[in-house]
Every structure is written in structure tokens, then in C-alpha cells.
Amino acid sequence: MVTAGSRGDGMRRANLSLVLRTVHRDGPRSRAALTEATGLNRSTIADLVGELHRAGLVRERASEALGRVGRPSPIVEPDPRVVAVAVNPEVDALDIGAVALDGAIVARERLDQPSLLTPERTAELVGIHLDRWRGGVLAQARLIGVGVAVPGPVRATDGLVRDAPHLGWTDAPLARLMTDATGLATHVANDAALGAVAEHLFGAARGARDVVYLNGGASGIGGAVIVGGIPLGGAGGYAGEFGQNRPGIADPSDRRAVDGVLEDEVSRSLLLAAVGREARDDTALAAALADSSDAAVRAETDRQRRILATALANAANVMNPAVIVLGGFLAALAELDLPGLDRAVRAQTIPACAEGLRLAVAELGEDRLLVGAAEAVFEAALFPTR
Structure with a gap:
């Protein structure tokens, strides 16, 4: 700054x-x-x-x-020449983008992965692609840092990935690895926390001061909370792990995992299995769900929506947000019948907390995590608090 x-x-x-x-x-x-x-x-x-x-x-x-x-x-x-590099590693792909200070995504690449990424390989791939961009699309850019959105808890003080179970990462020093590979200061945070910031500042929750955000990805369900316009971090920076909550399931026949958590029951992999497709991006999955006339697909989406509605009502009763935003495959589930999901949530929410509550899908779509990761860089480099 x-x-x-x-x-x-x-x-x-x-x-x-x-x-x-x-x-x-x-x-x-x-x-x-x-x-x-x-x-x-x-x-x-x-x-x-x-x-x-x-x-x-x-x-x-x-x-x-x-x-x-x-x-x-x-x-x-x-100045659009000021650029942050944004990264999102997942179990099936690595998304890399370059986001300018004016909000434009000036470069983006999705690298499908046949096997799980290691922290070291993630940093290596980002370094390789950034070198190529520096000689091309980012030749005139002023790169100010790297932001990484990780599907798991991240220690706020130093960006240590404490546990990304679906990636198999434990206590991974990703910030250091990424800085070594790129030569840029790196900021690592939970993917849902960054998605929440993006939607709060630029998307479906813009203007709202109290927000609950749930993100559905290949690694499961993450979440984040914004209270009074400020992200709720918790004592160690791990707040918002809605996917690890025990779901309320009224009908035992709806349960698929013995003693499972929310992300075991409301699951992208179960949706893909229902439509008979392999791993695909959120847009393709949403289209497959919307276009299917298969009764088995409808039964699975209805089951997941019932469980999701209860989880969202619990969040509304505890946090009293103005808006609940759903991203990733949760947005695809919601858009099958957003008014119907809204009614199901309100039916389980106390009237005082239901007043003024709005249920929305992420407006930034597949850009939300990259935008949020870039925002972490801009916030640290350009908007110091002291």
C-alpha cells in the first residue's frame, strides 16, 4: 500500500x-x-x-x-494492471485465475487432476502456469500476491492448512510452499469463508450485514458466517463448518450414512451417481439435474433438499441472518425449486428469525472462490487496517 x-x-x-x-x-x-x-x-x-x-x-x-x-x-x-493470482485446489481439479483490481478475471485455467493433489504439487503447478502467464497475458500486470481457497480449516495466523480431509492434507504449510514457487506473498483461507466474502461484497448478499453462506464442492460442504458486516472467524479461524454438523433427518429412510454428517447426506457424489455421470463442473451438473426426467434422480434431489432445508433452518434459528446464500452444487439443488426450498426452510424456522430472511443462490457462480481468494490478497496488500 x-x-x-x-x-x-x-x-x-x-x-x-x-x-x-x-x-x-x-x-x-x-x-x-x-x-x-x-x-x-x-x-x-x-x-x-x-x-x-x-x-x-x-x-x-x-x-x-x-x-x-x-x-x-x-x-x-x-488500475486493471494490479492483479492478484487466485487458486482453488479440489479433489478433481485445480482452478487458477488472475483477478484484476477492477474485478475482471483476466486469465483462468481449470486443470483436471487424475489423482489427489499434494500441497507441493499444487504450488508447483501454480508456479508453472504463472510463469507462462507472466510471459503472455500478464506481461504488463503488477502482481501483488496469491490467494488460495482450500476445502478445509486453515489457521488464520499463518495460512497453515490444518486438515483438508478429502485432499488428504494435514498441517500443510501451503502459504510457504506457494510463496517459494511464485515469489509472491500468499494468503490461504477456507474456501467457503472466501466465497462468503465474495458474495457479500459483489454478489447475492451485497448490502446485507448478516449472512450465512454454504458452499457445496467436490470435497463436501463448507460454510461461513458474516455478522454485522464482519466475517466470523472464531478463536482459531475455523468457524462455519456447517458440513460437519449432524443433520436432522425426520424419516430414517432418508439416511444414507450411519452416523453421517451433513456433507455425507447432501452430497455432490451422490448427485453425480444419480445422473450417471462422472465428475463435472457445477454448471454441467446443474444442467443434468434440471434436464433429467428420471424418477430416481428426482427422488435423490428431493431427499437431499429435505435434509438441506432442515440444516438451513437450524442456521437461521441460531444466526438470524438477513440472507442465506448457497453456492456450488447446493445452488444447483436449490434452483430446481427455490421457492419450494424457501418454504421448507421457513416451515422449520421460528417466525421472528424468518422475518425478512432471504434465500439466494450465489450470483458469482463458478467465479466466487477465485474472486474471494483475490479479495484476500487485495485486503492484505492494499487495505491495511493499521
């Missing part, structure tokens, strides 16, 4: 971050609009924008406003 002078250093850094954060999250703004949005005066905004421009973090362009009296205020926008 831009450094400031010796006097008023902390306040100036905070104001620089405020201006940059505003155009990053809310889109390009005129200097006049930034004055209104931040509460800072016009001369201060001009000074801050000038420093951010010199640092290569924003750029200005002429206003397109026509017919207005006076000189139009220039438009301030994030």
Missing part, C-alpha cells in the same frame, strides 16, 4: 484505503462522487487520488457526462 508522511501517517493511510476500497468495491466514481461517499473534502480527495495514481493503483479518465454546467469531474477507477 502507499506509504504516507511522518505526520498524520495513520489517518492518511486510512483515507487512502478508503478511497481505493470505494472504487474497487463500488466501481468507478467521479471525484465529486468520492467526496460525497467518503465525507472527505474536495481538496483532500484530489490529493489522495493523486497519490494513488502515482502509486499505480488508480487511473483517471474524462467524464462522459454531457450537458452539465461547469467542468466535469474526472472518473477515478482501479
Whole structure:
């Protein structure tokens, strides 16, 4: 981030971050609009924008406003050459993307994996592809870090992957490995926590301050909670593991796993088995479920939706969110009949918690985890809190 002078250093850094954060999250703004949005005066905004421009973090362009009296205020926008690398390892693939400060995904590749990735191989593959991008699509980019979304608990202090059971990782020093492979500062976090941040800032939960997010992936179900606009981390950074909760199953015939947890019963692999397909991305799975007229497929989706509805109602009763967002294969399940799932959730939610509750699917789709991983990089590198 831009450094400031010796006097008023902390306040100036905070104001620089405020201006940059505003155009990053809310889109390009005129200097006049930034004055209104931040509460800072016009001369201060001009000074801050000038420093951010010199640092290569924003750029200005002429206003397109026509017919207005006076000189139009220039438009301030994030410099798209500032880029974060985003990574999501899963049991069947490795997604790698490059996300610009203006929100554009400027490069992306999905590498299908015939066997489970190791932490070392994950870092190696990212390093190989990043070297290729540096000589091509990212030749003019200013790379500021790597963000990694991992399906498992991650220690907040140092990015140590404590346990990613479906990948077979335990106490993996992924941040160090990734930095060694790329030469970039690396930030590692739970995939659902990063997906929640992405949807909260840019997607289905934008504007809401209290959010529950559940992400369904090849490794199971993860979750995250945002309270008062702030992600709930917990004592060690492991909060939100909804997939490990014991599901409420009213009909014993609905149970598929003895003493199973939620992700054993509401499962992507069971959905793939029902449609008779091998591993595929979320979009293809959603289409297969929606297009199927097979009674067995309908029975499986109905069973999973019943169990999911109870889990969501439990979350609503405990957390009282304004919105519950579903991503991954959970979004595919929900979209088969979103109003019906909403009714099933409300039927099990106390009336006070059901008031104003909104059930939504992730708007960012398959981009949500990469956007969230990139946001972890931008937050650490560009928006320091002190």
C-alpha cells in the first residue's frame, strides 16, 4: 500500500484505503462522487487520488457526462494492471485465475487432476502456469500476491492448512510452499469463508450485514458466517463448518450414512451417481439435474433438499441472518425449486428469525472462490487496517 508522511501517517493511510476500497468495491466514481461517499473534502480527495495514481493503483479518465454546467469531474477507477493470482485446489481439479483490481478475471485455467493433489504439487503447478502467464497475458500486470481457497480449516495466523480431509492434507504449510514457487506473498483461507466474502461484497448478499453462506464442492460442504458486516472467524479461524454438523433427518429412510454428517447426506457424489455421470463442473451438473426426467434422480434431489432445508433452518434459528446464500452444487439443488426450498426452510424456522430472511443462490457462480481468494490478497496488500 502507499506509504504516507511522518505526520498524520495513520489517518492518511486510512483515507487512502478508503478511497481505493470505494472504487474497487463500488466501481468507478467521479471525484465529486468520492467526496460525497467518503465525507472527505474536495481538496483532500484530489490529493489522495493523486497519490494513488502515482502509486499505480488508480487511473483517471474524462467524464462522459454531457450537458452539465461547469467542468466535469474526472472518473477515478482501479488500475486493471494490479492483479492478484487466485487458486482453488479440489479433489478433481485445480482452478487458477488472475483477478484484476477492477474485478475482471483476466486469465483462468481449470486443470483436471487424475489423482489427489499434494500441497507441493499444487504450488508447483501454480508456479508453472504463472510463469507462462507472466510471459503472455500478464506481461504488463503488477502482481501483488496469491490467494488460495482450500476445502478445509486453515489457521488464520499463518495460512497453515490444518486438515483438508478429502485432499488428504494435514498441517500443510501451503502459504510457504506457494510463496517459494511464485515469489509472491500468499494468503490461504477456507474456501467457503472466501466465497462468503465474495458474495457479500459483489454478489447475492451485497448490502446485507448478516449472512450465512454454504458452499457445496467436490470435497463436501463448507460454510461461513458474516455478522454485522464482519466475517466470523472464531478463536482459531475455523468457524462455519456447517458440513460437519449432524443433520436432522425426520424419516430414517432418508439416511444414507450411519452416523453421517451433513456433507455425507447432501452430497455432490451422490448427485453425480444419480445422473450417471462422472465428475463435472457445477454448471454441467446443474444442467443434468434440471434436464433429467428420471424418477430416481428426482427422488435423490428431493431427499437431499429435505435434509438441506432442515440444516438451513437450524442456521437461521441460531444466526438470524438477513440472507442465506448457497453456492456450488447446493445452488444447483436449490434452483430446481427455490421457492419450494424457501418454504421448507421457513416451515422449520421460528417466525421472528424468518422475518425478512432471504434465500439466494450465489450470483458469482463458478467465479466466487477465485474472486474471494483475490479479495484476500487485495485486503492484505492494499487495505491495511493499521
